Amino acid sequence: MNDQGFRFTLSRRALLAFGALGLAAGSALAGYPDRPIRIVVPWPPGGATDQVARMLSQPLSQALATPVVVENKAGAGGVIGTQAFVKEKADGYTILLATSSTNAAAPYLYSKPGFDPALDFTPVVSLCEIPNLMVVPTKSPWHSLKDIVAAAKQAPDKYTYGSAGIGGSQHLAGAQFKTAARIDIRHVPYKGSGPAAQDLIAGHIDMMIDTGSLGSIRGNLLRPIAVASNKRLAALPNVPTFTEAGTPMVASAWYGLMLPANAPADVVQRLNVEVNKILKMPEIQQRLTDMGAFVMGGPQQEFAKFAASELKRYEGIVRDSGAPRE
Numbered sequence: 001m002n003d004q005g006f007r008f009t010l011s012r013r014a015l016l017a018f019g020a021l022g023l024a025a026g027s028a029l030a031g032y033p034d035r036p037i038r039i040v041v042p043w044p045p046g047g048a049t050d051q052v053a054r055m056l057s058q059p060l061s062q063a064l065a066t067p068v069v070v071e072n073k074a075g076a077g078g079v080i081g082t083q084a085f086v087k088e089k090a091d092g093y094t095i096l097l098a099t100s101s102t103n104a105a106a107p108y109l110y111s112k113p114g115f116d117p118a119l120d121f122t123p124v125v126s127l128c129e130i131p132n133l134m135v136v137p138t139k140s141p142w143h144s145l146k147d148i149v150a151a152a153k154q155a156p157d158k159y160t161y162g163s164a165g166i167g168g169s170q171h172l173a174g175a176q177f178k179t180a181a182r183i184d185i186r187h188v189p190y191k192g193s194g195p196a197a198q199d200l201i202a203g204h205i206d207m208m209i210d211t212g213s214l215g216s217i218r219g220n221l222l223r224p225i226a227v228a229s230n231k232r233l234a235a236l237p238n239v240p241t242f243t244e245a246g247t248p249m250v251a252s253a254w255y256g257l258m259l260p261a262n263a264p265a266d267v268v269q270r271l272n273v274e275v276n277k278i279l280k281m282p283e284i285q286q287r288l289t290d291m292g293a294f295v296m297g298g299p300q301q302e303f304a305k306f307a308a309s310e311l312k313r314y315e316g317i318v319r320d321s322g323a324p325r326e
Helices: 003-017 046-066 075-085 100-109 147-154 169-183 192-200 213-216 265-279 280-289 300-321
Strands: 037-041 066-073 094-099 121-131 132-139 159-165 186-189 208-209 222-227 251-259
Touching: 003 280, 037 046, 037 075, 037 132, 046 066, 046 094, 046 121, 046 251, 046 265, 075 094, 075 100, 094 100, 094 121, 100 169, 100 300, 121 265, 121 300, 132 192, 132 213, 147 169, 147 208, 147 222, 159 169, 159 192, 169 208, 169 300, 192 208, 192 222, 192 300, 213 222, 251 265, 251 300, 265 280, 265 300
Parallel strands: 037 066, 037 094, 159 186, 159 208
Antiparallel strands: 094 251, 121 251, 132 208, 132 222
């Protein structure tokens, strides 16, 4: 669809699709669930999205008394798996681990993503939010965000930041930083976070704003500079926020569960209740905290409003990033 058509869809029909009216009026089949449930992860195994899904699958399987399996369908920045998901039946047996990349940024990065986030999904429950961290190699001379900003202003276009690819969360976070700090740093895209992090550790690029750096920080391979959230991370209490460091900015990746459009209201409510219980478990909260995540959760309607607002917000973020539309 063209840009004009998407804006019309978002402005005129998004609230209907995202809100409670988007739920099917009918009831699910009696006895739900009576067969295995799949959680579709549109990313490769091992990343944050996959970790969140697998963390959830076992307790959800116990709560629903049926197997809950994780199925990875990676490709094109989460688009391929999401395209396949929206063709599934809205019966509660196939759930999407939705992210800000697929359900907020993708429509502005792809001219034909194959799905409309405002119309093709039923938000179920938010899970967590993982703020991006500015990190540099431990051998870097920079120890604060002011150091980075000062160096970049003295030598425009000299310094580089890496990402998992054009249009991904790291790329968009870097673009936000450039705008907020009014500096010129060069984007170096990689085919995944792993290769980007390896080059950062080796000193081939200068910085990265990433969600998956805690392991490298704990291993003394990377130095944390600032966290792109409204509050500090419990896992890194001595690391300031971007605002505290002098460059106000929030850049987080969020995760939630969604069903295809027009899912039965009672199925949505059942999943919402059970997942909220899981998110309150101390062991789950600790595991998410150890990942650098903030636990979310809450009513279905709350997640629907949040997802709609994020879809609108990312239009400006992607535009400012300069990422080409594919």
